[in-house]
Amino acid sequence: MDVNRALSQQAMPPSVKNHRPLASSAQSFLTHLNLPHHPTHSGIDIEELSFVGPGVFELPRGNSKNSHSSTPHSNASFHEPPPPIGPISLLELHDDSYVELARTACTMTAPTLAMMELWLRLFALLVGPLCVVCLVTREIARLGGDHASGGDRSVRRADAIMIMAILAVASSAVLFTDSLYVYEYGRSFGCCLFVASSVLATRLAREFQQAADGSVRCDKNHKRRMKQRANCFSALVWGLLFTTMIVFLRSDGGHMINLALEKVPTISILSGVASTATTAMKRHDNNPLTVISDPGIDLPTIEPGFYHSSNPLIQSIAKHWPESSRSYNVSNGATPYLVNGDQRTGIPFLVNKVEEQEYVRVYVQNPFDKEYLALDIAFPFQITREKGKEWTKTIYKIHDPLYITSINQFILSYMDSTVDLTKNMSKTLYLVVDPRAAPSLGMMDTTMIGWNVFHGARTGDVDIAARAVKRGLVEMAREMGVRTPILAGVGYSMGAIILSNYVARSGSHCALDSAIAISGGLDMRQQLNFKRSMRLWQPMLTFGLREDILLGKYARHYKHRLTKEQFRSMLRVTSISHLDVEAIVNYNSFDDLVHYYSEMSAMGDRDPEFQLFDDKNEGTCNTDKDGFWGRIANVSIPFVVLQALDDPLVGWRTIGTANAQGLAESGSGNIILLLTKAGGHVGWPVGTNPKKEGWKWMNDAARDFVLAVAAANQDLCMKKRSKENIVDR
Known part of the structure; x- marks a missing residue:
């Protein structure tokens, strides 16, 4: 297969074609970025993040369990020519079996039932x-x-x-x-x-x-x-x-009922037999979703608040960050009649609408697997000042969310609102959308040349894209004689999880200057017993992902890699967690779901808290113990975790610890936790008419944080110069 010809013949989506001439500073930025507008090698040497392993965990290495034994094709299958990308008929998916097709169709009732129950709860x-x-x-x-x-x-x-x-x-x-x-x-x-x-x-x-x-x-x-x-x-x-x-x-998770039943002799004997059978099942079942018990009603034990360390830079950021954009409540503009996390999540996505944004698309290549990553950059075309005054102090690098409605609309709403807000400040805002870190966008409709479809533990794409953009910023700032702009990463939902993992794993080698993770999670293993999300919200998400991505584009990849039973199970899953088991874990040969979530999470190398696996470490933190915080302590840039404690999709336990202040002070103290009592998942609606304001509060929080970082850096530079002048005198 002629890879270069296949890549060059792909059509660029209409949403990424620019129809107006670019401003001078925008064109200058693209020139210094020096990335091709077609997926061909640019001649730029991209530094691989080798200090955290080949490809930054691009694919699982050396499995400790028998994951290969359950898969018909070994990793050698990745060296075969990949099948074509595109939709496949439903009958072909089921090997021309109408019976299997009917069985799969019956499972599609789950999203309908979940929607009915969700409307009742709303x-x-x-x-x-x-x-x-x-x-x-x-x-x-x-x-x-x-x-x-x-x-x-x-x-x-x-x-x-x-x-x-x-x-x-x-x-x-x-x-x-x-x-x-x-x-x-x-x-x-x-x-x-x-x-x-x-x-x-x-x-x-x-x-x-x-x-x-x-x-x-x-x-x-x-x-x-x-x-x-x-x-x-x-x-x-x-x-x-x-x-x-x-x-x-x-x-309480059923403990009171179990204690009462144990007092009845006959039931106690039957309970003992059932307990023995359950223990035997746990030994042979490698799917934690079937063996981890439901915690019952799950109320947050962490207090909402603004947690940060005494790090001088972080303290300066906190001082420059307006309280209005880090405090979400009714007195601060929160929509008063949206009363729980379900409403604060669902209503904004039902009523908010945004105009289509124009992009300029460029490509960068990942040297690990030679895949070309599409970067879509949005420029504020309405600003036409000279480049010296038009240049911005901040550049956002956005990782898309995993969500119900049109993901493109959500990202564009962020772009539109932030451009409008910064336009009055005479600053230009460039927004870069990352590629394979964006599963819900279908890898930005780019053509793949290999087998490496999405998995959430891949952070190499983030680093490759960030370093390419950073290089362009440095070159342009040098030519203009100004300070290099801040490159800030902004991640939503799944993008926030990947961004957090990258910031933690890369440590002092991080290519970003600051980052904010919105509605993500630092320890996704805590999702394993979040049954409410699996029952109410995840069926709808799963339906969209399965239809648009797994079946609409890469069905042949999964069909070739998985066994017949695994592939059919993937077609019939009703939650994201089960989809991760049947698709991500099996396709990429992770040991199991715990292994995958551990590698995907910024705090996945620690022992999980909250007695997730019935351990005796309920919310106890001993920060004096060497290496207790794991790789999250390696964060070297100002990093904000913004999460609502009433998030109905990503549970509050995914914060990873009950000791929020201890986490903020871990390592060099570069982590800021902004935990709001209300807000939902990528929601935080404001005003009596949420449609009018859109996602203003969330956008303001991200914008003001990055501006606070710029102001704090300027303060530190001034203090440093003052000290140098004193020494010289």
Whole structure:
């Protein structure tokens, strides 16, 4: 296969074609960047990050387990010519088997069910009290003797009342047992509402039963239908009550129920047998998702706040960082009627819209696997000043998020809003989107020449792209006679995870000057028991990823590399975590999911906290122990971890430790933790109309942090010059 010809013939997506002439400084920057506009070798020697291993963990090395034995093709298959990239028919995916295709189609109901449950949870706070008020009003009317107005004789009205009662019980049960609502309001509010709705619903069920039994004017068929409705309604009510109580009793992870059952002799014997069987299963099952228990209701034990060390640079950054862009609450503009993490996550992505951004695309090559990485750069075309005044102090390098709606729109919204905000400051903002660190973009629609599709532990692409941009900045600043601009990394969701891992692994060799990880995670092993995310949010994410990326582009790669059973399991997964097992782990020959998440995480080389594997290290931190913090202590640049504790996708435990201040002071003290009580996942909506403001708070936080870094660096330089002048005198 002629690789260069295949690469040169690929079409550039319309969104990355610039239709207007560039400003002089933009053109100068591209000239000094010296990267080709087509995927051909530029002649620039790119330094490989060899100090942390070949290719920065581009592919797993030396497996300690038998992961190869479960895979039909060894790593030698990566030396074969790769299959073509593109969509494949559903029937071909299932080896022309209609039966297997039907089985896969049945699993597609999971995203639908998850969406229905999620909508209930989104509006439970509105639906629950409203339905209870309506039922109470009806009861008052009946007690006053207004039986006719009760509407029980009308079948349609009776059905509406039944539905209202079911919604009242279901919504109040959510308010009583859901971790996000309990985190916001505590147990008392939900408990009172649940008791009230339960009493009203059971009274209503008994009333309908009596009405059906006492109906003598109706014919037999109508009476039978009334009886069936009443029985169905009673079963639903009691089923909801029983399920809610079980969920409530299991809020501690089931420990109280297990202790109670152990006191019953017969059940205790059966429990012992089940425990033995479970232990045997854990020894043979290498999928932690099936053996790690659910922690129950998962309330954060970390206090929200702004954690930083006494490092002079970090203290100066904190001083220059406006409090308004690092404090998220109603008094600071947070949307008051969005009351939990689900709403603060979902609503902005439903209502926010942005215009399409124009890009200039250039390419850089990864020397490890010779893949060409597409870098899309957005210039503010509306600024036409001379290059001396147009040049910026900061350049953002953005890693895309993994999210539900159009990922392009989300990244573009960040670009548009930050350009608008910085335009008034007479500064130009360049935004660079990274390639294979962006799985949800489908590797930027670039053509691959090998087998190395996405996995989250790859940090080599980040380094290659960052060093290429940094080189261009240095050359241009030298020509202009100005200080080299700050190159700042901004990562969202999956991009934040990869960015954090890169900053930790690269240490003092990091090519960035500062970085901020938004809604990512420092220890993704803590996602292994985040069952709520797997049940509610991940099915929708999984559906989109599987259709657009795994099947729409690289299905033939996975089909060739995986066994038939593994490939079909990949087609039927319903969560990101299970997709990581069936696709990422098996395809790339990681030992298991724990191995993959450990390599992907900035704090993955530490013993996990919060008793993840039933260890006795619950939230205890001994920072005096040498090497306790692992590679996260190697961070050498100002690095911010921005995370909301009500994040419904990436759990609060992924912060990695209960000792937030200890983490901030680890190593040289370059880590800043900005933990907000509210905000959701890549959300933080503001204003009474979130659509108007977009993602303003999150954008302001990233912008103001980088500007604070620039101001802090300037302060340190001035202090240094003052000391030198004093010494000279």
